Amino acid sequence: MCKFYADSMLGKLSRYLRFLGFDTLYRTDESIDEMLQISVDDNRIVLSRSQEVFQLCIKREIKTLFLTNIDVSGQLREIKDNFNVDFACHPLKMRCSVCNGDLKEKSKLDILNRIPEGTAKEYDDFWECSKCFKIYWVGSHWEDIKKTISEL
Numbered sequence: 001m002c003k004f005y006a007d008s009m010l011g012k013l014s015r016y017l018r019f020l021g022f023d024t025l026y027r028t029d030e031s032i033d034e035m036l037q038i039s040v041d042d043n044r045i046v047l048s049r050s051q052e053v054f055q056l057c058i059k060r061e062i063k064t065l066f067l068t069n070i071d072v073s074g075q076l077r078e079i080k081d082n083f084n085v086d087f088a089c090h091p092l093k094m095r096c097s098v099c100n101g102d103l104k105e106k107s108k109l110d111i112l113n114r115i116p117e118g119t120a121k122e123y124d125d126f127w128e129c130s131k132c133f134k135i136y137w138v139g140s141h142w143e144d145i146k147k148t149i150s151e152l
């Protein structure tokens with residue numbers, strides 16, 4: 001499975017990729033050099049909208065994709081076309097959209113005091129990030145992402 005390093009300005013795309021189960025880092029405070037070095041070490045594909053970053057990757061023979069689309073569905077389509085990846089939505093594959101951590105299944109009872117009452121009534125399946133402990137469930141946000149993916 002492809003691993004990615006999304007350049008700054010690609011925050012939304014990195015959240016989508018994590019939801020789809022792809023190990024994705026997102027550049028915030030790191031320098032371009034740090035991003036490139038980590039990508040070499042981890043065998044990550046650098047995603048960027050910057051020609052400068054793209055040219056640096058080519059020079060150093062780092063796998064990269066220069067994204068021309070501004071909107072996330074266009075960007076996902078570019079990734080799909082270039083790397084032949086499968087964008088199937090599956091909750092067990094998801095990674096934390098905030099920190100890229102693995103999600104673990106949780107029973108509703110265990111996390112009942114950490115979710116809104118309405119959510120507890122409406123949903124039965126929950127996951128918790130193993131790193132930042134954010135709770136996830138298959139809610140409306142999930143449906144939005146599924147819709148975006150199905151239209152690619």
Ligand SMILES: [Zn+2]
Nearest residue numbers: 096099129132
């Ligand atoms: Zn997390």
